[in-house]
Amino acid sequence: MEKPRPAVETKPYTDQKPGTSGLRKRVTVFQQNQHYAENFIQSIISVIEPAERQAATLVVGGDGRFFMKDAIQLIVQIAAANGINHLVIGQNGIMSTPAVSCVIRKIKAVGGIILTASHNPGGPNGDFGIKYNISSGGPAPEGITNKIFDISKNLQEYLICPELKVDLSKIGKQTFEVDTFKPFTVEIVDSVEAYAEMLRGIFDFAALKELLSGPNHINVRLDAMHGVVGPYVKKIVCEELGSPANSAVNCVPQEDFGGHHPDPNLTYAADLVNTMKGGEYDFGAAFDGDGDRNMVLGKHGFFVNPSDSVAVIAANITGIPYFQKTGVKGLARSMPTSGALDNVAKALKMQLYETPTGWKFFGNLMDAGKLSLCGEESFGTGSDHIREKDGLWAVLAWLSILATRKQSVEEIMKDHWQKFGRNFFTRYDYEEVDSDAANKMIKDLETTMFDASFVGKKFSSGDKTYEVAVADNFAYTDPVDGSVSKNQGLRIIFSDGSRIIFRLSGTGSAGATIRLYIDSYEKDPQKIYQDPQVMLAPLVDIALKVSQLQEKTGRTGPTVIT
Numbered sequence: 001m002e003k004p005r006p007a008v009e010t011k012p013y014t015d016q017k018p019g020t021s022g023l024r025k026r027v028t029v030f031q032q033n034q035h036y037a038e039n040f041i042q043s044i045i046s047v048i049e050p051a052e053r054q055a056a057t058l059v060v061g062g063d064g065r066f067f068m069k070d071a072i073q074l075i076v077q078i079a080a081a082n083g084i085n086h087l088v089i090g091q092n093g094i095m096s097t098p099a100v101s102c103v104i105r106k107i108k109a110v111g112g113i114i115l116t117a118s119h120n121p122g123g124p125n126g127d128f129g130i131k132y133n134i135s136s137g138g139p140a141p142e143g144i145t146n147k148i149f150d151i152s153k154n155l156q157e158y159l160i161c162p163e164l165k166v167d168l169s170k171i172g173k174q175t176f177e178v179d180t181f182k183p184f185t186v187e188i189v190d191s192v193e194a195y196a197e198m199l200r201g202i203f204d205f206a207a208l209k210e211l212l213s214g215p216n217h218i219n220v221r222l223d224a225m226h227g228v229v230g231p232y233v234k235k236i237v238c239e240e241l242g243s244p245a246n247s248a249v250n251c252v253p254q255e256d257f258g259g260h261h262p263d264p265n266l267t268y269a270a271d272l273v274n275t276m277k278g279g280e281y282d283f284g285a286a287f288d289g290d291g292d293r294n295m296v297l298g299k300h301g302f303f304v305n306p307s308d309s310v311a312v313i314a315a316n317i318t319g320i321p322y323f324q325k326t327g328v329k330g331l332a333r334s335m336p337t338s339g340a341l342d343n344v345a346k347a348l349k350m351q352l353y354e355t356p357t358g359w360k361f362f363g364n365l366m367d368a369g370k371l372s373l374c375g376e377e378s379f380g381t382g383s384d385h386i387r388e389k390d391g392l393w394a395v396l397a398w399l400s401i402l403a404t405r406k407q408s409v410e411e412i413m414k415d416h417w418q419k420f421g422r423n424f425f426t427r428y429d430y431e432e433v434d435s436d437a438a439n440k441m442i443k444d445l446e447t448t449m450f451d452a453s454f455v456g457k458k459f460s461s462g463d464k465t466y467e468v469a470v471a472d473n474f475a476y477t478d479p480v481d482g483s484v485s486k487n488q489g490l491r492i493i494f495s496d497g498s499r500i501i502f503r504l505s506g507t508g509s510a511g512a513t514i515r516l517y518i519d520s521y522e523k524d525p526q527k528i529y530q531d532p533q534v535m536l537a538p539l540v541d542i543a544l545k546v547s548q549l550q551e552k553t554g555r556t557g558p559t560v561i562t
């Protein structure tokens, strides 16, 4: 007897447009709106052609946040009912974003679903997110996310096998009979192993082991911030590379990240910053919820700006075995990221690409063999070993440089500035601003900037005067496929190369977040050790005046300064 199709009637939602990094909403939005998660999961699976599904494997994993396990059970049930053949899931659902990217590539899966809202807070009142990655291991490009969005807006039903339940804790294969399809299998895998294996092939583990546990070892402090990277740090840095167990803290993933923002910056990783100030540790790092971001600190809390971090790795790249094998194909940074990387590219005659914000733009360049190393000012650093930024990779890259150069973080950074000059950089974030006010501020600023008289205008603050050379809304033409991405951020570039950039965040879940970025280059060796906030104060002042940010949003100060 034929059983009924496992379809459930639903009504479409109009707000399931994936942002910079998947669909991010408050947990309550996923929980309280009927079929909200089911609809979106069905919309993702619907972009995989029915004919492909019976041979398709999807990788599934997340950062351990609240609602992740519920979402994984739904993915299992919906994937089965839609004829997906095979799922590979991290044990207990745990898999960092870089590890998912690694596993997709390794097993040649058609894609993966990552359950994370990255660095946003978790718990019942926090955020949840669902993100789709494609077979390259990278975030789905806009063509696909638009397709998912279109499907979600018209969805009338989804398919589900509600009875089907997997045990996420048990490593191994579980097989289920699903009507009309081949048996459906779910394979639970160790969350760390494939990723660890990949890192062993990238870095010189013997040299890292010597650095971390040899007779002249350094002391490190790694803060997983209760996010997903804890088990990776424990297994790779402590067990394998021999760093003492107590050098890694907050390593058990928690559904609410211990009540904190799992965001590795000077504000939300203040605990690490303060501990580092004590001088007991030579190297410190923190990671975000899903393990793709990193913050690097030296002894006494010496801060390495992420824009500098990627530049330092670039300048020392030939010490890393992976790049000795692959060569250096090119470098890239997102537009708001400081020009520190450009200086290295120029000096070492490497190709440099400037892309819009978001990791997905790097993927095309990597797939085309044009890009080896890239970074964003937002604590993202990575390479073409996978198609996501990679927090632990960045930390091992830094440790490799320490091992080779036998210098401290601060010495390496200062040598770098001496050699290449320094790009002073700061970012101001204004979080949860009223959306209408934020949109109006940006629109008005654009109008001001596009006035014919704006270019050539001089702005002064204190004893500094800057003359506008370029004013535009950044647009990017992908050199690989020719696709054009417009409206990627308002740029005011002055005649000395200093830049003021405004853009609205694409990853927030409530209200709007305004980001203000300032970048200014200094070559004078007398000035390169100054405090960035002091050096950049005139440009900040000019940015606030031109945009009237304070008047238009009612905000007298930013939520976070980096």
Ligand code: G1P
Pocket: 020, 021, 118, 334, 357, 358, 359, 376, 377, 378, 380, 504, 505, 506, 507, 508, 515
């Ligand atoms: C932010 C960062 C961006 C990063 C993204 C995902 O996006 O600014 O560099 O790629 O998170 O981690 P935004 O909120 O600015 O759109």
Ligand code: ZN
Pocket: 097, 117, 118, 119, 288, 289, 290, 291, 292, 293
């Ligand atoms: Zn993240």
